[in-house]
Amino acid sequence: MSANERPQGPPSQTYDSAFLKACRREPVPHTPVWFMRQAGRSLPEYRKVREGTAMLESCMRPDLVTEITMQPVRRHGVDAAIFFSDIVVPLKAIGVDLDIKPGIGPVVAQPIRRREDLAQLRDLTPEDVAYVTEAIGMLTGELGGTPLIGFAGAPFTLASYLVEGGPSKNHEHTKALMYGDPQLWAELLDRLAEITSAFLKVQIEAGASAVQLFDSWVGALAPADYRRSVMPASAKVLESVASYGVPRIHFGVGTGELLGLMGEAGADVVGVDYRVSLDEAARRVGPGKALQGNLDPAVLFSTPEAVEAKTDEVLAAAAGLEGHVFNLGHGVLPTTDPDALTRLVDYVHTRTQR
Ligand code: CP3
Numbered sequence: 378m379s380a381n382e383r384p385q386g387p388p389s390q391t392y393d394s395a396f397l398k399a400c401r402r403e404p405v406p407h408t409p410v411w412f413m414r415q416a417g418r419s420l421p422e423y424r425k426v427r428e429g430t431a432m433l434e435s436c437m438r439p440d441l442v443t444e445i446t447m448q449p450v451r452r453h454g455v456d457a458a459i460f461f462s463d464i465v466v467p468l469k470a471i472g473v474d475l476d477i478k479p480g481i482g483p484v485v486a487q488p489i490r491r492r493e494d495l496a497q498l499r500d501l502t503p504e505d506v507a508y509v510t511e512a513i514g515m516l517t518g519e520l521g522g523t524p525l526i527g528f529a530g531a532p533f534t535l536a537s538y539l540v541e542g543g544p545s546k547n548h549e550h551t552k553a554l555m556y557g558d559p560q561l562w563a564e565l566l567d568r569l570a571e572i573t574s575a576f577l578k579v580q581i582e583a584g585a586s587a588v589q590l591f592d593s594w595v596g597a598l599a600p601a602d603y604r605r606s607v608m609p610a611s612a613k614v615l616e617s618v619a620s621y622g623v624p625r626i627h628f629g630v631g632t633g634e635l636l637g638l639m640g641e642a643g644a645d646v647v648g649v650d651y652r653v654s655l656d657e658a659a660r661r662v663g664p665g666k667a668l669q670g671n672l673d674p675a676v677l678f679s680t681p682e683a684v685e686a687k688t689d690e691v692l693a694a695a696a697g698l699e700g701h702v703f704n705l706g707h708g709v710l711p712t713t714d715p716d717a718l719t720r721l722v723d724y725v726h727t728r729t730q731r
Contacts, residue, residue: 386622387586388517391524396456397586400624400646402667402700408692408729409456410722411526413628414708415449416461419715422448432477433469436462439512446516450523453719454726457524457587460513460580464530464591465538467576470505473497473539481544488542490554492561498568501575503582513583524587526626527580531592532569532610534629539565548597555606566610574617581621589626589648590614592639596631596650603635608642615643626669630707636661651706655694667700674705677717684717688724 387397396409417423426444427435435441445461465475465483474486474497489497503510516525530538538544540551555562577588595607615625627639628648640647640662649658649670658668676687695701703725709718 385581385620387524387624388584390522391520391586394456394522394524394586396524396702397624399700399702400587400626400667404731405729406731407726408695408701408703410703410725411455411457411459412449412453412705412709412718413459415453415455415718416445416459417709418711419709419713419718420448420452421715422452432463432479433466436466437508439508439515442508442512443515443519446512446525447519449718450520452715453722455722457526458516458520459526459589460509460516460528460585462509462528464528464535464593466509467501467506467529467572468498468535468539471499471501471572475538483538484543485539488550489536489539489565490550495561495565495568498565498572501572503575503579506576506579509576509579510583513580513585517584525585526587526589527577527585528589528591529573529576529580529614531590531595531607531614531627531629532566532573533595533598533607534591534593535569535573536562536565537594539569545594548594552597555602559606562606563609566607567613570610570613570617573614577614577618578621581618581623585623587624587626588618589628590644592627592629592632595629595635595639596633598635600634600638603638608638611639612642619643624667626702628669633658633661637663640666646700646702648704649706655691655698655701657694659698664699667702668695668698669702669704671704671706672721674707674710674713677705677710677713677721681717681720684721685724688721689728692725692728 395405398405442461450458537551624645626646627644633653646667651671651673
């Protein structure tokens with residue numbers, strides 16, 4: 378594709394990076410690696426700069442966001458940075474009364490369960506998140522040729538926090554609304570799709586080279602319910618950023634049975650957790666998409682030899698893929714030894730050198 382056929386595409390200095398090539402299913406010099414939750418509590422330098430600053434406040438400080446986003450890039454030599462923020466930042470930005478409680482996660486003051494509660498959700502404008510635009514401007518300068526991944530929470534996962542009022546194991550209130558009032562549910566997801574689309578556009582326009590839509594908790598649904606009650610809203614988000622020409626990654630946990638549908642929703646890259654091998658995931662997703670994954674994050678607590686053996690298994694399962702971005706099957710666990718992550722990046726790069 379010639380440059381002027383691309384509507385916008387990623388910033389030109391990152392276009393030829395291994396990460397973006399793998400997302401586009403082009404030949405790569407080595408398999409690119411990054412880790413979900415690479416910026417965060419596993420790093421002592423993160424804990425140090427976060428001292429005394431609440432999570433959501435940190436997300437609004439471009440200097441801190443830039444420093445925290447850069448930390449894993451400097452330390453591990455990963456092939457992409459992920460923007461330091463949180464999936465609830467756009468909700469906070471439009472005035473939803475919520476907080477991120479340490480060790481718990483997002484907690485919402487007034488859960489959304491009735492039609493009146495929808496009034497909490499107005500549209501997001503770029504001015505609401507001016508600090509995001511500023512931070513990404515600073516970051517793309519520092520990152521140079523290393524791509525920055527922007528991200529957002531998908532409508533189902535955001536709805537789960539909003540309806541439950543906090544983290545949930547069984548998503549019972551969420552499912553009660555989804556099955557009991559499909560009309561209100563559809564309106565809620567559609568509003569969240571608008572907010573999420575606006576948040577992703579801000580990040581792409583500020584200079585993000587790719588985006589990841591996290592539908593972390595959607596694995597709680599059966600395929601028929603996903604197709605009927607969730608896929609339209611996720612598809613709307615992914616379609617809304619299609620014309621930018623930056624890769625769209627779509628990830629959830631426990632989504633083995635949904636991988637095909639999550640690809641169909643409009644992903645260029647489907648994220649796979651560690652419960653399904655990448656060769657099997659490729660069969661489920663079908664041709665024309667790259668895959669991202671999928672070493673079990675708990676493996677990093679084992680011996681270096683065991684980490685290498687499990688990594689070899691992932692790489693062997695990925696051998697026939699059209700495009701592979703190496704990642705963990707979910708986020709870095711907070712007590713992971715950072716040196717184990719650095720060694721893993723080196724190991725994948727060495728083993729896949731072409
Ligand atoms: O490197 C990175 O990925 C950092 C950026 C990032 C954060 N959250 C920072 C964060 C990203 C991409 C997220 C996404 C996110 N947030 C998801 C989707 C990813 C996934 O893990 O499935 C979800 C479900 C959330 C909601 C959320 N926010 C949870 C579950 C938690 C953890 C609560 C806890 O303390 O155990 C948060 C808080 C949060 N977001 C932290 C970080 C670094 C920890 C807060 C802290 O360090 O004080």
